[in-house]
Amino acid sequence: MIVVLETPRLRLRELEPDDLEPLLEVLGDAAAMRYYPAPFGPAQVRGWIAWARDSYRTNGFGLWAVVRRSDGRFLGDCGPMLQPVEGRLIPEIGYHIVRPEQGNGYATEAARACREWVFEHTDHDVVCSLVSPENLPSRAVAAKVHTAMREFIWEKHSRVMCLYWTDRMLRSADSTTPTSRSRSS
Numbered sequence: 210m211i212v213v214l215e216t217p218r219l220r221l222r223e224l225e226p227d228d229l230e231p232l233l234e235v236l237g238d239a240a241a242m243r244y245y246p247a248p249f250g251p252a253q254v255r256g257w258i259a260w261a262r263d264s265y266r267t268n269g270f271g272l273w274a275v276v277r278r279s280d281g282r283f284l285g286d287c288g289p290m291l292q293p294v295e296g297r298l299i300p301e302i303g304y305h306i307v308r309p310e311q312g313n314g315y316a317t318e319a320a321r322a323c324r325e326w327v328f329e330h331t332d333h334d335v336v337c338s339l340v341s342p343e344n345l346p347s348r349a350v351a352a353k354v355h356t357a358m359r360e361f362i363w364e365k366h367s368r369v370m371c372l373y374w375t376d377r378m379l380r381s382a383d384s385t386t387p388t389s390r391s392r393s394s
């Protein structure tokens with residue numbers, strides 16, 4: 210298992226094929242996925258994990274598993290994936306947390322740590338999160354992680370999205386600094 214970073218409560222590690230079932234708890238949940246076209250089935254979750262693992266190999270980062278350190282509970286995923294934004298490829302921090310564990314600040318803690326990880330481990334000067342305007346919980350998280358927001362038409366799906374972003378030079382010192390950034394097996 211490759212651990213990427215730790216925060217006071219969370220461990221972020223690389224997703225593995227065996228994470229199919231726990232990831233289905235969130236990506237297959239119709240209520241949690243109501244801002245997506247449809248909840249995912251097992252084949253889509255398998256593809257999601259493969260997409261993340263391909264990004265680890267190609268870019269050195271990707272969506273990671275979020276696990277609670279105190280008891281090993283699988284909480285969801287969070288991490289940067291390169292996305293096209295107005296002609297540039299920018300690390301976009303996405304997050305999904307299983308429904309029973311939502312509202313505990315886990316997505317915010319994980320996403321802030323991912324933001325810092327990108328600035329410390331890559332040359333990218335901007336990180337962002339792309340959120341549907343009606344997805345208020347996700348917008349609340351993005352507003353706490355990033356420093357600016359505007360609406361735009363995202364070229365990937367030709368629809369209006371909220372673009373939240375943080376510039377390396379302008380970020381504030383509010384972050385939940387990861388307590389460990391080692392990559393270990």
Ligand SMILES: CC(C)(COP(=O)(O)OP(=O)(O)OC[C@H]1O[C@@H](n2cnc3c(N)ncnc32)[C@H](O)[C@@H]1OP(=O)(O)O)[C@@H](O)C(=O)NCCC(=O)NCCS
Binds near residue numbers: 307318339345347349
């Ligand atoms: C978005 C999501 C990851 C948030 O996870 P979480 O661990 O509950 O997030 P946090 O606890 O860190 O923060 C949640 C925030 O949303 C707010 N929130 C929750 N429901 C809300 C609602 N209906 N309207 C407005 N704000 C809401 C909470 O008050 C909290 O903000 P606050 O701390 O300022 O009060 C989770 O809801 C989820 O998995 N949703 C489904 C997947 C998804 O949409 N992912 C984002 C794709 S862009």
